[in-house]
Amino acid sequence: MNSPIDRYRGLARSIRKHAVMMTHRGHAAHVGSSLSMADLLAVLYGGVLRVDPKRPAWPGRDRFVLSKGHGCAGAYAALAEAGFFPVEWLDSFYADGARLTGHLTHTGIPGVELSTGSLGHGLGVASGMALAGRRDGAAWRVFALLSDGECDEGSTWEAVLFAGHHRLDNLVAIVDFNKIQSLGRVSEVMNLDPFGDKWKAFGWSVREIDGHDTGAISDALTSIPFEAGKPNCVIAHTIKGKGVSFMEDKVLWHYRNTSEEELKKALAELDTA
Amino acid sequence: MRTAFLKTLTELAENDPRITLVVGDLGFSVVEDFARRFPSQFLNAGVAEQNMTSLAAGMALSGRVVFTYSIANFPTLRCLEQIRNDVCYHGADVKVVSVGGGYAYGALGSTHHATEDMAILRALPGMCVVAPGDPVEAAHATKGLAARKGPGYLRLGKAGEPVVHAGSIDFLLGRALILRDGRDIALISTGGMLATVTRAADTLSAAGISAKVISMHTLKPLDTGAITGAARETGAILTVEEHSVIGGLGSAVAECLAQSPVRAAFRIMGLPDAFCRKVGGQEYLRTSVGLSAGDIVSAARELVSRKGGN
Numbered sequence: 297m298n299s300p301i302d303r304y305r306g307l308a309r310s311i312r313k314h315a316v317m318m319t320h321r322g323h324a325a326h327v328g329s330s331l332s333m334a335d336l337l338a339v340l341y342g343g344v345l346r347v348d349p350k351r352p353a354w355p356g357r358d359r360f361v362l363s364k365g366h367g368c369a370g371a372y373a374a375l376a377e378a379g380f381f382p383v384e385w386l387d388s389f390y391a392d393g394a395r396l397t398g399h400l401t402h403t404g405i406p407g408v409e410l411s412t413g414s415l416g417h418g419l420g421v422a423s424g425m426a427l428a429g430r431r432d433g434a435a436w437r438v439f440a441l442l443s444d445g446e447c448d449e450g451s452t453w454e455a456v457l458f459a460g461h462h463r464l465d466n467l468v469a470i471v472d473f474n475k476i477q478s479l480g481r482v483s484e485v486m487n488l489d490p491f492g493d494k495w496k497a498f499g500w501s502v503r504e505i506d507g508h509d510t511g512a513i514s515d516a517l518t519s520i521p522f523e524a525g526k527p528n529c530v531i532a533h534t535i536k537g538k539g540v541s542f543m544e545d546k547v548l549w550h551y552r553n554t555s556e557e558e559l560k561k562a563l564a565e566l567d568t569a
Numbered sequence: 570m571r572t573a574f575l576k577t578l579t580e581l582a583e584n585d586p587r588i589t590l591v592v593g594d595l596g597f598s599v600v601e602d603f604a605r606r607f608p609s610q611f612l613n614a615g616v617a618e619q620n621m622t623s624l625a626a627g628m629a630l631s632g633r634v635v636f637t638y639s640i641a642n643f644p645t646l647r648c649l650e651q652i653r654n655d656v657c658y659h660g661a662d663v664k665v666v667s668v669g670g671g672y673a674y675g676a677l678g679s680t681h682h683a684t685e686d687m688a689i690l691r692a693l694p695g696m697c698v699v700a701p702g703d704p705v706e707a708a709h710a711t712k713g714l715a716a717r718k719g720p721g722y723l724r725l726g727k728a729g730e731p732v733v734h735a736g737s738i739d740f741l742l743g744r745a746l747i748l749r750d751g752r753d754i755a756l757i758s759t760g761g762m763l764a765t766v767t768r769a770a771d772t773l774s775a776a777g778i779s780a781k782v783i784s785m786h787t788l789k790p791l792d793t794g795a796i797t798g799a800a801r802e803t804g805a806i807l808t809v810e811e812h813s814v815i816g817g818l819g820s821a822v823a824e825c826l827a828q829s830p831v832r833a834a835f836r837i838m839g840l841p842d843a844f845c846r847k848v849g850g851q852e853y854l855r856t857s858v859g860l861s862a863g864d865i866v867s868a869a870r871e872l873v874s875r876k877g878g879n
Binding site: 355402409410411412413414416417419420421423424425426427428429431432450451454455457461507545 | 624627654
């Protein structure tokens with residue numbers, strides 16, 4: 297049980313269970329968005345990111361920007377499991393007077409680099425961090441995790457163009473490509489295909505992987521830069537709601553909240569996965 | 570003002586490697602020297618203001634003091650949410666600089682008139698809003714904003730504005746400058762109207778009306794003491810700005826006065842709540858909306874007479 301892959305699997309399960317519990321308790325939305333990226337977060341916080349929970353502001357840390365701030369339940373869970381703050385904080389997600397808001401916030405939360413929630417901001421900020429790091433000769437890298445939906449935003453493509461032009465190979469954009477956005481399927485709302493080709497055309501080195509295969513995720517994220525002088529794009533093909541059968545690949549679970557019965561079923565499935 | 574800003578920023582950059590200038594592909598013939606001298610402290614972010622602002626926040630969160638630079642509404646309204654979320658919410662050391670406040674780009678048309686910027690940026694939490702009155706104030710404001718941690722907005726005119734302050738000034742962000750004392754009325758100016766306002770004060774003085782002249786270069790945080798003090802001393806306040814009458818200097822002063830125990834005759838002079846549909850240069854357009862020195866004199870006389878009837 298001590299191999300990295302087992303560790304990632306265990307961490308991903310914890311993140312999923314927390315996210316399901318948190319969104320249930322808080323009557324919150326976006327559980328499907330947290331579940332689709334749980335394996336990505338597990339590999340990032342379980343092994344890839346050079347961060348120190350005891351020194352969240354350590355200048356030499358890798359920067360992780362969750363641009364899809366609505367997936368914050370998963371991100372908070374990953375940070376808590378990594379030791380940035382007590383796991384008990386997760387219990388009061390959405391609650392009056394609590395710490396954790398329904399979109400990722402840095403205020404008083406160790407380990408959160410950037411508050412997000414409005415889509416299309418994260419990659420631009422991450423690009424600025426990467427440029428500053430490179431100009432300062434720093435060894436740290438910048439990872440930004442995006443939703444597919446926010447690739448509708450013009451500002452996302454401004455950043456894609458910028459990072460390609462400036463050859464920011466210390467920047468990694470990971471797209472949680474679960475193919476479902478707020479009101480429908482990506483292919484129906486705003487088709488992104490040919491998605492990888494778009495990033496390539498903007499000067500990025502692109503890898504497409506199964507975003508639930510922790511081995512493949514780890515292989516990709518430990519091979520940075522894919523090509524010297526090119527920013528890195530990982531298109532992670534994922535399933536919205538992954539891990540809970542009745543949520544998987546359903547638009548409904550972008551916003552829907554679990555009933556008590558559904559919660560039990562979801563947790564049982566995650567326990568035996 | 571633009572020249573004073575860049576000269577000052579160049580001096581700052583020489584001594585502080587954190588000072589970084591990020592332009593949105595504008596500043597032809599004015600930013601090249603900075604770019605050549607400080608290549609690692611300069612960036613042209615292209616015609617992409619949203620990304621310019623986000624990446625500026627990212628650089629600031631990585632230890633730099635970043636000035637974003639463009640003209641008119643491009644570095645402000647075009648990327649307003651990036652300023653709000655990425656810069657202000659994070660308290661990032663980003664100073665937004667807009668050249669062309671008000672009708673400075675007169676004949677270029679309404680797209681290039683920055684006429685609501687102060688109202689909008691003033692509402693953002695943590696934002697320091699500064700509109701210097703002349704090149705001397707612009708140089709001081711640049712230094713002040715660089716030294717002040719957190720978000721800032723520097724609203725400049727264009728180039729060639731007259732120097733109003735003859736000697737050295739004791740400039741502090743958030744503290745109004747009193748150019749001359751007066752008993753009968755206080756003229757409060759922000760931004761590039763200062764020269765016109767001092768001319769109006771000269772005319773009033775010749776007519777026996779003693780006008781106090783205040784340069785309210787910092788709109789936020791607002792020097793409320795200077796406002797209530799002037800109201801108490803003179804009993805009449807006239808604000809003058811090259812900005813919409815909604816939400817700018819006049820509104821800020823009104824908010825202050827209405828909540829203070831002091832009462833004064835009061836009027837806001839600014840741009841009407843309308844797009845400018847005339848064609849012409851800055852002076853022509855100012856005059857067309859009633860912002861000439863003569864208009865200020867008339868308004869001041871009217872206010873002083875109204876005060877007498879109180």
